[in-house]
Amino acid sequence: MLCGGKDMDIFTNRLLAKFTIICLAGWVGLPAGWSQSQASTAQFEVASIKQLDQSLQPGQYDLSFVGTAGKPFKIAGNRITVRGTLRALVADAYNVKDYQVTGAPSWAESLLFVITSESPGDGVSTQDQVRPMLQALLAERFQLKVHHTTKELPVYRLIQAKKSRAFKSADPGETFSWNLTPGPGGTLRSKATKESIGDFVQLVGVSTDRPVIDRTGVTGDIDYDILITQPEGKSPDEVSRAIVYAVIDQLGLKLEPAKDPIDMLVVDRVEKPSEN
Numbered sequence: 001m002l003c004g005g006k007d008m009d010i011f012t013n014r015l016l017a018k019f020t021i022i023c024l025a026g027w028v029g030l031p032a033g034w035s036q037s038q039a040s041t042a043q044f045e046v047a048s049i050k051q052l053d054q055s056l057q058p059g060q061y062d063l064s065f066v067g068t069a070g071k072p073f074k075i076a077g078n079r080i081t082v083r084g085t086l087r088a089l090v091a092d093a094y095n096v097k098d099y100q101v102t103g104a105p106s107w108a109e110s111l112l113f114v115i116t117s118e119s120p121g122d123g124v125s126t127q128d129q130v131r132p133m134l135q136a137l138l139a140e141r142f143q144l145k146v147h148h149t150t151k152e153l154p155v156y157r158l159i160q161a162k163k164s165r166a167f168k169s170a171d172p173g174e175t176f177s178w179n180l181t182p183g184p185g186g187t188l189r190s191k192a193t194k195e196s197i198g199d200f201v202q203l204v205g206v207s208t209d210r211p212v213i214d215r216t217g218v219t220g221d222i223d224y225d226i227l228i229t230q231p232e233g234k235s236p237d238e239v240s241r242a243i244v245y246a247v248i249d250q251l252g253l254k255l256e257p258a259k260d261p262i263d264m265l266v267v268d269r270v271e272k273p274s275e276n
Helices: 006-018 086-094 127-141 197-206 236-251
Strands: 046-055 074-076 079-085 111-118 145-160 167-169 177-182 188-196 212-214 221-228 253-269
Touching (some): 086 111, 086 253, 111 127, 145 197, 188 197, 197 212, 197 221, 212 253, 221 236, 236 253
Parallel strands (some): 145 212
Antiparallel strands (some): 046 111, 079 111, 167 221, 177 188, 188 221
């Protein structure tokens, strides 16, 4: 639930441009020597692709990964649903983070799609079994062709500099939630329960100028609670800094600049999808 008075409307809009709330509930590289020709030939029995009416505006981000804990596909029996930008769908299909997908056209980062499909047979597919099916669908309907490479990139390593009561392991009986609500003194309160550390690190990366790599040493799910101070100018860059400062100052974390070799998925060809 999100609410706020007139005094925080501008900042809230800016923050939502960074944190588009999609409550739908680290880093995995590609195998050495991977090539697209090695992808499984498994395919969906039927599949529908629909472009959603809304598109992401400049400064907005697709946060459909929040709350998935590395499980992007909603599976109910043999029915499978996934949503996001093409870039997010490619990342889901190949089990990488979105910053590892490069070479895609601008529309691949703004147009939102929802894919509804059925797996063959009556069995319930696992997340890993769905991935090659989505790869085949993207190749057929988006004419997607990709190749793998490794590139050294400037990154931030997120490390735990000190202990904080606002950042702790989640209790086993908790369920996932993420809320952004008005806090004291005109701040905004961002509170999450049972969020995976991988989702959290990726979420921090939304507000930074380079990929964030998990070096916290934390495993499992976490709870956190931060107050974000509203900057005076409320520009996107100022909002990003406010979020990062809150994460660092209140959660005992540190962003350490570095350069790391990153597995990248290069888009060689892609087209807007064919009609259903």
